Amino acid sequence: MENSWATLGVDLHLDTPAAMASGVRRGLTDALREAVRGGRLAPGTRLPSSRSLATDLGIARNTVADAYADLVAEGWLTARQGSGTRVAERAVPGPVAAPRPRRTGGAPTYDLMAGRPDVASFPRAQWLKSARRALAAAPDDALGYGDPRGRVELRAALAAYLARARGVRADPDRIVVVPGIAHGLTLLGTLLHACGLGRIAVESYGLDLHWERLDRTGLRTVPLAVDDRGAHTDALTGHGAALLTPAHQFPTGVPLHPDRRAAAVDWARRAGGLILEDDYDGEFRYDRQSVGALQGLDPDRVIYLGTASKSLAPGLRLAWMVLPAALAPEAAELKDAHGAASSTLEQLTLADFLTSGAYDRHVRSARLRYRRRRDHLVASLAEHAPDVRVTGIAAGLHAVLRLPPGSEQTVVQAAHWQRLALQGLSRFRHPQTAEPPLDALVVGYGTPSDRAWEAALEALCRALP
Amino acid sequence: MENSWATLGVDLHLDTPAAMASGVRRGLTDALREAVRGGRLAPGTRLPSSRSLATDLGIARNTVADAYADLVAEGWLTARQGSGTRVAERAVPGPVAAPRPRRTGGAPTYDLMAGRPDVASFPRAQWLKSARRALAAAPDDALGYGDPRGRVELRAALAAYLARARGVRADPDRIVVVPGIAHGLTLLGTLLHACGLGRIAVESYGLDLHWERLDRTGLRTVPLAVDDRGAHTDALTGHGAALLTPAHQFPTGVPLHPDRRAAAVDWARRAGGLILEDDYDGEFRYDRQSVGALQGLDPDRVIYLGTASKSLAPGLRLAWMVLPAALAPEAAELKDAHGAASSTLEQLTLADFLTSGAYDRHVRSARLRYRRRRDHLVASLAEHAPDVRVTGIAAGLHAVLRLPPGSEQTVVQAAHWQRLALQGLSRFRHPQTAEPPLDALVVGYGTPSDRAWEAALEALCRALP
Numbered sequence: 001m002e003n004s005w006a007t008l009g010v011d012l013h014l015d016t017p018a019a020m021a022s023g024v025r026r027g028l029t030d031a032l033r034e035a036v037r038g039g040r041l042a043p044g045t046r047l048p049s050s051r052s053l054a055t056d057l058g059i060a061r062n063t064v065a066d067a068y069a070d071l072v073a074e075g076w077l078t079a080r081q082g083s084g085t086r087v088a089e090r091a092v093p094g095p096v097a098a099p100r101p102r103r104t105g106g107a108p109t110y111d112l113m114a115g116r117p118d119v120a121s122f123p124r125a126q127w128l129k130s131a132r133r134a135l136a137a138a139p140d141d142a143l144g145y146g147d148p149r150g151r152v153e154l155r156a157a158l159a160a161y162l163a164r165a166r167g168v169r170a171d172p173d174r175i176v177v178v179p180g181i182a183h184g185l186t187l188l189g190t191l192l193h194a195c196g197l198g199r200i201a202v203e204s205y206g207l208d209l210h211w212e213r214l215d216r217t218g219l220r221t222v223p224l225a226v227d228d229r230g231a232h233t234d235a236l237t238g239h240g241a242a243l244l245t246p247a248h249q250f251p252t253g254v255p256l257h258p259d260r261r262a263a264a265v266d267w268a269r270r271a272g273g274l275i276l277e278d279d280y281d282g283e284f285r286y287d288r289q290s291v292g293a294l295q296g297l298d299p300d301r302v303i304y305l306g307t308a309s310k311s312l313a314p315g316l317r318l319a320w321m322v323l324p325a326a327l328a329p330e331a332a333e334l335k336d337a338h339g340a341a342s343s344t345l346e347q348l349t350l351a352d353f354l355t356s357g358a359y360d361r362h363v364r365s366a367r368l369r370y371r372r373r374r375d376h377l378v379a380s381l382a383e384h385a386p387d388v389r390v391t392g393i394a395a396g397l398h399a400v401l402r403l404p405p406g407s408e409q410t411v412v413q414a415a416h417w418q419r420l421a422l423q424g425l426s427r428f429r430h431p432q433t434a435e436p437p438l439d440a441l442v443v444g445y446g447t448p449s450d451r452a453w454e455a456a457l458e459a460l461c462r463a464l465p
Numbered sequence: 466m467e468n469s470w471a472t473l474g475v476d477l478h479l480d481t482p483a484a485m486a487s488g489v490r491r492g493l494t495d496a497l498r499e500a501v502r503g504g505r506l507a508p509g510t511r512l513p514s515s516r517s518l519a520t521d522l523g524i525a526r527n528t529v530a531d532a533y534a535d536l537v538a539e540g541w542l543t544a545r546q547g548s549g550t551r552v553a554e555r556a557v558p559g560p561v562a563a564p565r566p567r568r569t570g571g572a573p574t575y576d577l578m579a580g581r582p583d584v585a586s587f588p589r590a591q592w593l594k595s596a597r598r599a600l601a602a603a604p605d606d607a608l609g610y611g612d613p614r615g616r617v618e619l620r621a622a623l624a625a626y627l628a629r630a631r632g633v634r635a636d637p638d639r640i641v642v643v644p645g646i647a648h649g650l651t652l653l654g655t656l657l658h659a660c661g662l663g664r665i666a667v668e669s670y671g672l673d674l675h676w677e678r679l680d681r682t683g684l685r686t687v688p689l690a691v692d693d694r695g696a697h698t699d700a701l702t703g704h705g706a707a708l709l710t711p712a713h714q715f716p717t718g719v720p721l722h723p724d725r726r727a728a729a730v731d732w733a734r735r736a737g738g739l740i741l742e743d744d745y746d747g748e749f750r751y752d753r754q755s756v757g758a759l760q761g762l763d764p765d766r767v768i769y770l771g772t773a774s775k776s777l778a779p780g781l782r783l784a785w786m787v788l789p790a791a792l793a794p795e796a797a798e799l800k801d802a803h804g805a806a807s808s809t810l811e812q813l814t815l816a817d818f819l820t821s822g823a824y825d826r827h828v829r830s831a832r833l834r835y836r837r838r839r840d841h842l843v844a845s846l847a848e849h850a851p852d853v854r855v856t857g858i859a860a861g862l863h864a865v866l867r868l869p870p871g872s873e874q875t876v877v878q879a880a881h882w883q884r885l886a887l888q889g890l891s892r893f894r895h896p897q898t899a900e901p902p903l904d905a906l907v908v909g910y911g912t913p914s915d916r917a918w919e920a921a922l923e924a925l926c927r928a929l930p
Contacts, residue, residue, distance in 0.1 A: 033632065037761070074632060074757040075726040088727060119608035124600050127810075131596055135589050140914065143584035143778035167498065167539065179644070183804030216802065261540040262553060292539040296502070313608035315809035337681065339648030340805030344780035345592075449605065 024059050028067040036076045036087050045087040047077065108421035110456035114251055114398040114442045115207070115310075120449030121366065122313045126358045127349065133356075134348035142344050148336035149328070150177025150320075154347040157354040158320050162306065165360075166282050167292030169299040170322045176331050179317040179342050181278060181305045182213050185243070187334050188276060188303065189217030191327065192241055200276075201242040203231045204433040205252055210243065210278070211430065223430035228391075229257035233264035236273065243276040246294040250280065251428045251442045253392015253400050255291050264294065268301035275302045281310040283363045285395035286371045300324045308350060310397060310446075311363055318342055318350055370397060373445045373453060380457055385464035397446030400425065407465060408439040415441075415463040420456065489524050493532040501541045501552050510552045512542065573886035575921035579716055579863040579907045580672070580775075585914035586831065587778045591823045592814065598821075599813035607809050613801035614793070615642025615785075619812040622819040623785050627771065630825075631747050632757030634764040635787045641796050644782040644807050646743060646770045647678050650708070652799050653741060653768065654682030656792065657706055665741075666707040668696045669898040670717055675708065675743070676895065688895035693856075694722035698729035701738065708741040711759040715745065716893045716907045718857015718865050720756050729759065733766035740767045746775040748828045750860035751836045765789045773815065775862060775911075776828055783807055783815055835862060838910045838918060849926035862911030865890060872930060873904035880906075880928040885921065 035041045047053070050064040057064070068085050071077040079085045142151060149155060155172035162168035178184045192200065200214055204223035211221045224231045224242070230249050233256070236242055244264065246256040256264070268275050277294050285291070295304035299322070307319035323331055335341070353359050374393055381388050381401070389402040403411055408424040415422050425440035448456045500506045512518070515529040522529070533550050536542040544550045607616060614620060620637035627633035643649040657665065665679055669688035676686045689696045689707070695714050698721070701707055709729065711721040721729070733740050742759045750756070760769035764787070772784035788796055800806070818824050839858055846853050846866070854867040868876055873889040880887050890905035913921045 033757070033761075037634075070757075072723050073720065073726075075723055075730065075759070075762050078723070078727070116609060120605045122605075122608050128597055128600055132593055135593055140585045140587075143587050143780040144581060145779045169502075179806055180804045186804055212802070213804065255538065258537050258540055258543070261538075262543075265540065291535075292498070294540070296498075297540050314610045315608040317806050317808045337677070338803065338805065339645045339651055339678065340803065341644055341782050343782045343808050343811045346808045346811055 025063045025066050025070075028057070028059070028063065029070050032067060032071055033074070033076055036071075041087045043087050043089045046083070047085045047087070049084065108416075109419035110421065110452065110459045111447050112420060112422040112443045112445065112456055112460060113447055114423065114444035116314065116444060116447045117310050117312075117366070117397060118369070118446055118449055119313050119315070120451070121369065123358065123362050126362065127312075127353065130352040130356060130358060131345070131349040134352045135345060137352075138345070138348050142348060146341070146344050148332040148341065149173075149175065150342065151344055151347040151351065154351040154354075155320075157351040158306075161354050161359065162293075162304070162322065166279060166290070166304075166306070167296040168304050168306075168322055169296055170304070174299075174323050174325055174328045176321045176323060176328060176335060177342055177347060178319050178321060178335060179340055180309065180314075180319045181280060181307050182209055183335075183338075183340055184305050184319060184321045185210055185213045185276070186217060187331050187338070188321070189214040189219050190334060191330055192274070193218040197240045199239070201236060201239045202430065203244065203249060204430045204435065205425065205428045206243075206245070206250055206430065207428070214243070221430065223433045225433070225435050226252055226254075228252075228254055230254050230260050231256065233260045233267065236264065236267040237271070239267075239273060240271070241274045241276065243278060244294070245278045245280065247279055247282045247291050248285070248395045249392075250278070250396075251392070251398060251400060251425065253394070253396060253398070255394070256294070261294055261297070265297045265301065268298065273301065277302050277304050279304060279306050281396045282306065283311050284367055284370060284397060286367065286374065287394050290395070295322060303327070311359075311366070312350075316346060316350070318346060369450075370446050374399065376453075377443070377445050377457060380461055381464070384461035388464055398442055398444045401441040401443055401464070403439040403441065404465065405439050408437075408441070411441060411463060411465060415460070418459040418463045420459040420463060422460070490528045490531050490535075493522070493524070493528065494535050497532060497536055498539070498541055501536075506552045508552050508554045511548070512550045512552070514549065573881075574884035575886065575917065575924045576912050577885060577887040577908050577910065577921055577925060578912055579888065579909035581779065581909060581912045582775050582777075582831070582862060583834070583911055583914055584778050584780070585916070586834065588823065588827045591827065592777075592818065595817035595821060595823060596810070596814040599817045600810060602817075603810070603813050607813060611806070611809055613797040613806065614638075614640065615807065616809055616812040616816065619816040619819075620785075622816040623771075626819050626824065627758075627769070627785075627787065631744060631755070631769075631771070632761040633769050633771075633787055634761055635769070639764075639788050639790055639793045641786045641788060641793060641800060642807055642812060643784050643786060643800060644805055645774065645779075645784050646745060646772050647674055648800075648803075648805055649770050649784060649786045650675055650678045650741070651682060652796050652803070653786070654679040654684050655799060656795055657739070658683040662705045664704070666701055666704040667895065668709065668714060669895045669900065670890065670893045671708075671710070671715055671895065672893070679708070686895065688898045690898070690900050691717055691719075693717075693719055695719050695725050696721065698725045698732065701729065701732040702736070704732075704738060705736070706739045706741065708743060709759070710743045710745065712744055712747045712756050713750070713860045714857075715743070715861075716857070716863060716865060716890065718859070718861060718863065720860070721759070726759055726762070730762045730766065733763065738766065742767050742769050744769060744771050746861045747771065748776050749832055749835060749862060751832065751839065752859050755860070760787060768792070776824070776831070781811060781815070783811060834915075835911050839864065841918075842908070842910050842922060845922055845926055846929070850929040853929055863907055863909045866906040866908055866929070868904040868906065869930065870904050873902075873906070876906060876928060876930060880925065883924040883928045885924040885928060887925070 051061050054061040054064045072079050077085050078088045155175040158175055159170040159172045162170045199220040199222050201224050202221045204226050214221050267273055279293055293304055295302040304322040308316050378390055381390055390399050392400040412424045423442050425442055426437050515526050519526040519529045537544050542550050543553045620640040623640055624635040624637045627635045664685040664687050666689050667686045669691050679686050732738055744758055747755055758769055760767040769787040773781050843855055855864050857865040877889045888907050890907055891902050
């Protein structure tokens with residue numbers, strides 16, 4: 001015992017000099033714990049008395065006794081009358097599995113995946129300015145648990161902004177801040193399902209992630225055909241709810257035709273239906289003023305969903321829903337039950353960013369930048385791939401490149417060989433879609449940084465037929 | 466028509482001078498939309514031709530035509546060959562309900578509710594410093610959607626901190642950042658239920674919010690009796706999982722006795738059970754070193770849950786789970802499916818706050834402050850309410866004041882008459898608890914600001930028998 005103990009004493013000094021310096025007892029506790037944990041002190045081993053260890057180490061006996069007591073309290077040691085202090089029988093856990101290596105290798109060199117903005121142009125300095133002002137002005141209770149709908153400062157700023165920029169009829173009491181549109185869909189799907197709804201119409205091309213979220217809540221997603229006038233909202237009869245992207249259909253890129261906007265609202269009123277309007281990139285329209293939100297036509301029948309993920313950065317995890325008065329408290333309560341609130345400081349920062357005008361300035365400059373990229377894309381394609389028809393480019397951060405029938409797979413494969421990440425249109429097709437598939441590429445021209453853009457575009461041109 | 470139109474023209478100037486200045490077409494579009502929305506232009510009304518309105522207003526005809534086209538696209542107007550431009554029939558939505566007034570009035574003057582830290586002492590300047598450094602150092606991809614487990618910088622900082630300060634065996638790959646412990650419990654409950662578990666043992670005194678989250682996932686919560694040695698973990702046989710607060714039972718305030726720590730881990734190994742360790746305020750222990758986390762005894766059987774809600778502020782919405790290797794990917798995937806990620810900027814800020822030492826400094830100074838309050842509380846009670854026994858004060862942000870049998874209701878009522886918010890112990894009792902209720906108050910002495918503390922304490926003393 002004395003021998004093995006001496007070894008431990010040596011280990012102490014070798015292993016934890018910093019800990020020893022910062023507190024003898026703490027250092028001793030840590031070293032003993034490590035010795036037990038690492039198996040150097042086997043289960044059942046009787047430790048020296050506190051007196052003898054104290055003498056060995058030249059420290060106070062109480063220090064040793066305290067360290068023993070700490071480790072007894074933590075369960076590493078046991079102390080029994082008459083049998084002294086021993087290493088607990090259960091104190092050797094199984095080995096911790098080695099950390100799994102992160103997936104690397106095969107990462108693409110060029111990225112034209114749709115659905116992400118150019119995060120390299122995130123306005124860091126302006127954001128930090130807003131954060132500083134927001135933190136300085138925040139009342140103490142902003143740091144507490146807070147209103148499940150989100151901070152009132154942000155909801156007020158959003159109400160004003162959305163009315164002005166998107167024609168949304170919003171008041172702060174009917175806004176619920178969520179960590180993303182997808183989470184909003186989880187909440188809304190749960191509420192609709194609880195109301196007895198069994199299915200929801202979605203566009204036959206869209207985000208499978210959103211369909212999955214709705215599926216998870218118990219709703220079945222049923223596709224509505226999409227053509228060059230948007231979704232067939234004239235076929236909504238028999239449905240109780242619909243998820244639409246009216247300003248800019250994702251991913252085909254067409255705005256919902258005025259007749260179909262009207263048909264959607266008519267249906268909702270006639271049938272008591274609810275429209276979930278996903279306005280993911282409504283700010284970005286290039287050739288004329290943005291189409292206003294459908295929600296403005298009937299705020300009691302249309303739920304508006306917006307996000308900072310495209311206009312600023314997905315990492316902020318800030319999005320919002322504007323709800324009919326009756327639904328807002330239910331949605332807030334459910335959100336609270338899910339425990340998925342957003343940081344209040346980040347909310348206050350966005351509120352300042354909106355009210356200070358920084359948001360408008362950023363959107364304006366991003367719009368110009370994306371527009372230049374779009375024009376560049378169109379010109380390059382006209383030169384290098386004249387047979388490819390480019391559609392869906394009046395707005396948004398992506399374009400659809402129509403390909404000869406049957407060629408999509410081949411072109412996507414060719415792109416991957418160029419180490420270019422992008423997706424075919426079929427990737428966005430609802431599995432129950434009746435219409436024959438269209439061959440096309442979905443090109444996210446907003447995704448790369450300015451540095452990476454030219455090379456990505458060249459890789460795209462090389463991959464095209 | 467000309468008359469009504471002239472009225473609209475006047476309204477234009479009266480309503481939206483700023484909009485007119487910023488763009489004639491935009492101003493006209495907004496004014497027309499408002500006129501339709503507000504009912505000044507009734508459904509079916511035929512608008513003047515673009516030529517005649519342009520002449521009336523002294524603007525270019527194309528500007529009017531563009532404004533009409535915008536509003537047709539948005540669904541406010543219709544344009545039909547031969548019948549000109551009319552206000553759409555469906556363009557008058559029902560009135561938006563007036564915002565409901567926020568609940569006010571009856572708000573307590575003094576706040577000694579348990580479970581919240583003193584947010585007035587949140588280290589704003591230091592936090593902003595960390596935010597600045599984090600934002601400057603963040604790679605662009607930190608602003609993207611990111612790893613569902615959370616930013617690797619934060620997981621690495623947490624792994625180091627938790628090993629050092631709480632004896633947790635953590636590696637970054639097994640940490641999942643969540644927006645709160647409650648959301649973590651939602652994820653874990655869902656996973657356990659999916660594995661076929663029907664119930665989970667909880668402490669007979671605890672947070673009903675947590676029980677509700679677990680209930681929602683389909684698990685039934687079954688109470689384990691709690692006494693002055695903590696929860697009866699020797700009665701876990703037959704269970705598959707248990708939620709415990711080993712370092713500092715909430716709300717009774719006792720640490721789990723070493724024998725019971727051992728019994729819990731023994732049970733988990735024998736029965737293949739899983740322990741959910743809620744270490745909500747493990748940093749705050751006053752009279753000696755903190756009891757290390759139970760998780761250190763068996764990281765494959767114990768899931769560690771920690772949070773910044775008590776040590777910093779609930780508004781950050783930052784918490785973490787340390788999971789067995791097999792569970793970490795599942796929990797991350799489920800979290801992703803819930804769409805409840807935390808802001809990456811806030812995560813990077815906390816990472817900097819931890820690695821720069823600011824977290825340790827803050828916890829140390831908060832610990833001193835809370836300790837002074839606790840001592841003040843104990844001394845005041847000894848003077849003003851000598852019959853009240855104070856327990857659970859070795860750690861944490863609250864104390865339990867034991868009252869004569871049958872008097873809890875009366876004292877809580879007396880406190881409310883003093884406009885003092887606090888809760889009786891019965892508020893935290895699991896409804897299926899077999900043991901007779903204990904009469905006590907749960908006093909959150911961490912909650913008030915320094916300014917409000919003295920007065921709150923005086924109000925408490927007045928309310929006590």
